[in-house]
Amino acid sequence: MWRIYQYTLCPFSRKVRLALAEKGVSFELVEEFPWQGRDGFLEISPAGQTPVVVWKDNECVLCDSTAIIEYFEETVRESPVLGSGPLERAEVRRVVSWFDQKFFAEVGVILLQERMYNRLIAQQPPNTHLLRQAHQAIEHHLDYIEYLLDHRRWLGGATFSLADMTAAAHISVVDYLGAIDWKTHDQAKQWYSAIKSRPSFRPFLTERMLNLAPPSYYEKLDF
Template sequence: MRTFFHLWLSPVARKIRLILREKGLDFDPVIERVWERRPEFMALNPAAEVPVLIEADGRVLSDGTAIQEYLEEAYPDKPLIYGDVHQRAEIRRLVGWFDQKFNREVTANLVEEKVGKRLLGQGQPNSQAMKAGYANIHYHLDYIAYLMDRRRYLAGEEFSLADITAATHLSCLDYLGDVPWEGHEGARDWYARVKSRPSFRPLLADRVPGIAPVQHYDDLDF
């Protein structure tokens, strides 16, 4: 059986959990408190970060992008990066959009400030960062709606890693009640479709110790 080290509200670890489930690959999820810098974990990944995947044969994989590409190459049956080279580039462009740009402009300013600092005992969240996060998210929700006016899924006609990546960031923010769904119906309709996939269920069951989710977090009809 595979072992998968993750943290509750790590978008990139959530991305890999969704990929594993979408591809029907079984795994034992293990919470790794990376800030404890366990020597056994550091030996698996000297970067001391989740996600880390241990395959059934003991091979170790780390780094979100490296694992995502590995899973596509090793288990190509249900592709999440599909199509010709240009379609594939469009999927990866949007994966980068959410894992880099959205993460920097929104997720880091809200999830890391509110949850990361608390778990690490680093004091109060920075109110300026939070203000920036709340302001920036509207533009990204508009971009999702813009894409959904033109396509069935974010990167094209099929569900892909772009939908997974965007949804994992939004799911972390939604746990905290930080997604202003009102006024963003296009983004909400798309998220409701992704959220209702069976692969998403374990994410909706996540509970961060000491931090309850908003009431609609696991509601498929939010």
């Protein structure tokens, strides 16, 4: 069986888990905190980043969420996650890049640093200036999600795809950290609620980061 080295609030790990679950690939989870720099982990992940996907006794080691998903897209034909044609796949990849790069840089990495790492590991108070910047950026990204949904059924096009999985993976982490006000983004809320209802997503709703609880509405499908 495949093993995924990850920790519960890693959005890139969530992205991979969603894609593999949608494709029907079985896996088991291995908790790994990359900031600990464990020697055994660095041997299979020189970059020291999660996720890492491993087959059996390191017979196959896959690093980087995008490379991992591309591998399974090529080797598991069931339930393609990138779309059905060149234009659709290009658009899905563009939206994936938006959330993996722009959203993570402007929102995700800041909140993980200030609300998770500083609290649990560094034991330092959060930088309120950075938190304000991240909250402002969240509004921009939710507006962009709603702009896309004004023109298509799902973020990447007519069908549910890796674009939606990637966006939901990143947003779910931010939502766990209590940083989203859904009251003014009903369209984005409906889209996210639909994804929360999928079997591939439901395990995230009950997982918890030790000593860091999510808001009470986090695991509710109707929030």
